[in-house]
Amino acid sequence: MSSKKESNTAKTKSPEVKKPDGKLPGKGDHIFLVDGSGYIFRAYHALPPLTRKSDGLPVGAVSGFCNMLYKLLQDTKDEFEPTHLAVIFDHSGKSFRNELYADYKAHRPPAPEDLVPQFALIRDAVRAFDVPSIEMEGFEADDLIATYACQAAANGARVTIVSSDKDLMQLVNGNIDMLDTMKLKAIGPAEVEEKFGVGPDKVVDVQALAGDSVDNVPGVPGIGIKTAALLINEYGDLDTLLERAGEIKQKKRRENLIEFADQARISRDLVRLKQDVPVTVGLEEMDIKTPDPVKLIGFLKDMEFTTLTKRVASELGVEADEVPAAGEHPADAPVIVEAKGPTERGGAPGAVSPSVEAPIDPDAYETVTEPGALKAWLKEAKDQGFMALDTETDSLDAMAARLVGVSIATRPGKACYIPLQHGSGEGLDFDGNGTPEQISLDEALGLLKPVLEDPAVLKIGQNLKYDLQVLKRHGIDVAPIDDTMLMSYALDAGLHGHGMDELSKLHLGHEPIPFKEIAGSGKSQITFDQVPIPKATRYAAEDADVTLRLYMILKPRLVAEKKITVYETLERPLVPVLVDMEHEGVKIDRQVLSRLSGEFSQKMGAYEEEIYELAGEEFNIGSPKQLGEILYDKKGLSGGRKTKTGAWSTDAAALEELAAQGHELPQRILDWRGLSKLKSTYTDALPEYINKETGRVHTSYSMASTTTGRLASSEPNLQNIPVRTEDGRRIRTAFIAEKGMKLISADYSQIELRLVAHIAGVKELKDAFADGLDIHAMTASEIFNVPIKGMEPSVRRRAKAINFGIIYGISAFGLANQLGISRSEAGDYIDLYFKRFPGIRDYMESTKESAHKNGFVETIFGRKIHLPEINSKNGARRSFMERAAINAPIQGSAADIIRRAMIHMAGALSRVDLKARMLLQVHDELIFEAPEKETEKTCKLVCDVMSKAAEPAIALSVPLDVEANAADNWDEAH
Structure with missing residues (x-):
């Protein structure tokens, strides 16, 4: 793992193309996920070496990649009609798999020398096409693709993975397919089964047995793909096979399965793709856009790709000669404001001096290894009343990360790095004794703590929530703070990403030192505590320097653009609230999850027997091909449709359609699939997130990952636990209170509908909410002219669908x-x-x-949500953005209200000496843990705070109803 610069949400290298509505794509949408790393190597090997004539720069892979991406965008317009697209890359560093198995991918040779400088150019090319370019440290491209694909499919969207990589075939199902653009071949469940001998759901087990010499996945000796498929088809899954390995008749095979059982299990962990990566770019941000002609043609001309430049210019309807090459003009010239620096505690600085635009020189930074030197830096910060702060760690998990060092900046160009826990290693030796010279952790923290907690010294950072969490674990409560990520978010949500590197390039015209430059990449990459201290100083101190400069540019804009209130009331004060919530975590009962897992397994077994009986034969339930043959060829059910490969479609929509006709078999298949998903995603996975030290699960909240202000939860995602089915709701029974405590769930009732009534000024709806009427029954009565008393449920259901559909701009087609x-x-x-x-x-x-x-809309609290494509010439795109414009003020206002409630809550509880702790936020719901004897008072206070959260800023014309209940577990409290 590396420092948080590249691994944390705000400091990720992944460029973000924001979409203003914050809604996940769903039914009717088609997501294309391009395996960018696979594209790169195909492009490199498909063409002879090519260099740019002007300077000899290798550009062959860039040329091939651009042509392939352009062809994909053109070829798929009519046949596939994708609505969303992103290119996913492997990060250059190690992944979590190297922690599971040190030799994973250890035999892979380094990339060709002439390809290395093209990696960054290819990412620039993707951005020039106005397509999200995504990568994350610690994860492989396949893991990100798996996460996005499963999220989109779960939301009803169709997914096409543009790749031929066999490792991705485990994802294929009724909603997810693959496309090999080189062979123009679609890959569905039938093709996967043809390759592996099993359906996609069993591919992982087959690969675990067979291993993979390319990636150095060990597998079981003597077992190849065909043998593995035979074994898995016979025994059902890897665990069953390993448990019953003694039954294998072939002696050598039996002995190997017994001897290498643990190796097989490790291999399964290596080949199984992660489906819950805490992605920082959402699916909603991948919508296809028409590229900016100046940006795209400028890039192509800069690369000297003459033929492609002409083709693209013709397609975009511009004259290529009128567009300068990217290198001929400062496309991202920095925005420079004149000022001196922060002169007021926590307030906006005065004018930023010309020093902000002074060149950034990493060699000028100081390494602080003596207590006296650290005291001098801290004295300067205290005397002037501000400092930029950053931490370096060795983990993505703030609750487990080791504090490796701290960097400080007091003026633009003046920054230092304080190494704290760098280990011995080549290049680390400062004093000839084999260990680096540095201040001891305890002594340094003792010096830092008074200043970091001093209310007279403003601490400025980028995504400070992470740093605050790390420092809190060392007994330091940092305050007051300012956060450049959140300033950018308050100003420019929807226009671009808010990570430090992107903001630095945008506002300062400076590209920060990449992590791989100081820690290496691939097999040789080291963790930050092993980085030689001189290199660590250049890298870490630059972060603090850049952050301070960004602050001096962004803080005055908050005042000038009238967004200081949004930042000061909705963004900055939420940081310490989330730090406390994440630090508290929530208790999970392993036994409940284990029992549920067992029950789900038994229930799935019962479903299987019933399915076999209804089908009249046994078959592989997870095989879409076999299922389609049973349903349509054998049973002769009507209404089936075939995929482009000629196989019967058995996706959820097809099965639901059959079930609605009264057929039992497809309904049981749906039931079986639902349980399988619950088991793998929740009952089996959640225990792995329990922190060994605290015994609790600590999720992480992203504050700037949507355009509407909604928070996102990750590692694990606790906002997507299903509640629509009884079995899904039972997952929440595993979230429990400590002994002598209760969990309290407080939930807003129909907050978005209430905001529609307020914002649109609909008297009938406002009166209904004020009178406490059943809003859906009232709507049905108004529209269909039927009395509320004795109303048929189907009539109310139709009104409910319209009520909620209107919020999201539902069409007649969607409602139908x-x-x-x-x-x-x-x-x-x-x-x-x-x-x-x-x-x-x-x-x-x-x-x-x-x-x-x-070009933007605003919430009732003034949060600005930019809509950069609202005036698109593409009619479908323009209509989509119009629907987003309608929804964003409603969803964003609801998000702002619950933010305000969270910010007000701690003080309200403290004032009446209640000991409740806020643990989770799940959309419109807050979860607390409170002493059993205080639950009644706590419920009353929580409801009062939440219902009045909009005040005094806004006097809503509708009441905000909140229901709160206390119980031993989350399900009972909800």
Whole structure:
């Protein structure tokens, strides 16, 4: 693992192309995920060496990659109609698999010398095409692809993985396929089964047995793909096979399976793709855009790709000669403001002096290895009242990371690094004794603590939540703070990403030192505590220097652009709240999860027997091909559709359609699949996240990963635990309170509908909420002219679908699919709705008009959400952005309200001496742990704070209803 510069959310290298609505793509959308690393090597080997004529720079792989990406974008427009696309790359460093197995990929040779300088150019090329270029330290591209694919498929979207990599074939199912663009071949479940002899759901087990010499996955000696497939088909899965290995008749095979059983299990962990990577770029940010002609053509001309430049210019309808090469003009010239630095505690600085634009010189930074020198730096910070701060660690997990060092900047260009826990190694020796000279951890923390906690000294950082969490574990509560990531987020949400490297290039015109430059890459990469201290100083102190310069540019903008209130009331004060929540964590009952896992297994077994009986034969339930043959060829069920490969589609939509016709078999298949997902994603996986020291699970919240202000949870994601099914809700029974405590769940009731009523000024809806009526029954009564008393459930259900659909700009087509009615009937319902509630249509039209004029919308608290493509010439794209414009103020206002509630909560509890601790935020719900004897008082106070969270900033014209309950576990409290 490396320092958090590249591994943490705000300091990731992954460029972000933001989308303003914050909604995940779902049914009707088609996501293309391109295996960028595979593309690179195909491009490199497909073409002869090519250099740029002007300077001899190798560009053959860049040329091949650009042509392949352009062809993909052009070829898929009509046949596949993708709505979203991203290119995913391998990070240059080690992945978590190297911690599981040190020799993983150890035999791979280094990249060819002429390819190395092209990696960065290829990432630039992707950005020039206005496509997200994504990578994450600690994870391979396949893991990110798996995470995105499963997220999108779970949300109803279709996914195509552009790759032929066999490791990705484990992901293929009814909603996820692959496309080999070199052979123009689609890869679905049938193709996977043809290659491996098993369906996609068993590929991992087969690979675990067979191993992989290319990646140095050991497997079991003497077992290849064919033998592995035979064994897995016979015994069902790897665990069963290993348990019953003694039954194998072939002596050598039996002995190897017994002897190398643990090796097989390790191999399974190596080949199984991670589906819950804490990605920092969301699916909602991958929507396909028309590239900026100046940016794309400028890049191509800079690379001297004449033919492709002409083709692209023609496609975009511009004259290539009128666009300068990227190197001929400062495309990302820094924004320079004149000022001196922060002169008020926590306030905006005065004018930034010209020193902000002075060249950044990493060789000028100081290494602090003596207590006296550290005292001098801290005295300067205390005298002037501010300092930039950054930590370096050896882990992505703030609750487990070792504090390796701290960097400080007091003026632009003046920064230092304080090494604390660098180990011995080549280049580390300062004094000839074999260990680096550095201040002891305890002594350094003793000197830092008074200043870091001094209310008269402002601490400035980038994504400070991580640093605060690390320092909190060492007994330091850092305050007051300012965060450049959150300043950028308050100013420019939707325009670009907010990571330090991206902000540095955008505002300072400076590209910070990449991690691989100081720690190496691939097999030879070292952790930050092993980085030679002189190199560590250049890298770490630069972070602090860049952060201070960004602060001096961004803080004045908050005032000038009237976003200081958003930052000061919704962003900055939430940081310590989330630090405390993440630090507390939540207790998980392993036994409950184990029992549920066993029950799910038994229930799945019962389903299997029932499925076999209904089918009239046994078959591989996880095989779409076999299932399709059973349903359509043998049973003769009607309404089936075939995929482009000619196989029957057995995705969730197809099975749900059959089940709705009254067929039992497809319903049981759906039941079986649902349990399988619950078991693998939750009951089996959650125990792995329990912290060994605390015995609790500590999720991490991302503050700037959506455009609307909604928080995102990761490692693990506790915001997506299913609640729509009984079995899904049972997962929450494993979230428990400590002895003598209770969990409290407090949930807003229909907050987004209430905000529609307030923002759109709909009197009928406001009156209904004020009177505490059933809003869906009232809507049904208003639209369909039926009395509320004795109303049929189906009528209320239709009104509910319209109520929630209006928020998300539902179309007649979408409503028809949701209710199972004709499109014309659905259109009539929507027309009736708007006739009865004309204020909603007025709101929608005025919001769209404002968005087209201004390029952004705002929440009721002033959060600005930029919509850079609202005036797109593409009609479908423009319509999509208009729907986003309508939804964003509603969803964003709801997100702002719960942020305000969280910020107000700690003080409210403290004032009445209640000991409750806020543990989790799940969309419109807050979860607390409170002493059993205080639950009644705590519930009352929590409801009061949440219901009044908008005040005094906004006096809502509708009440915010909150329901809070206490119980021993989350499910009972919800």
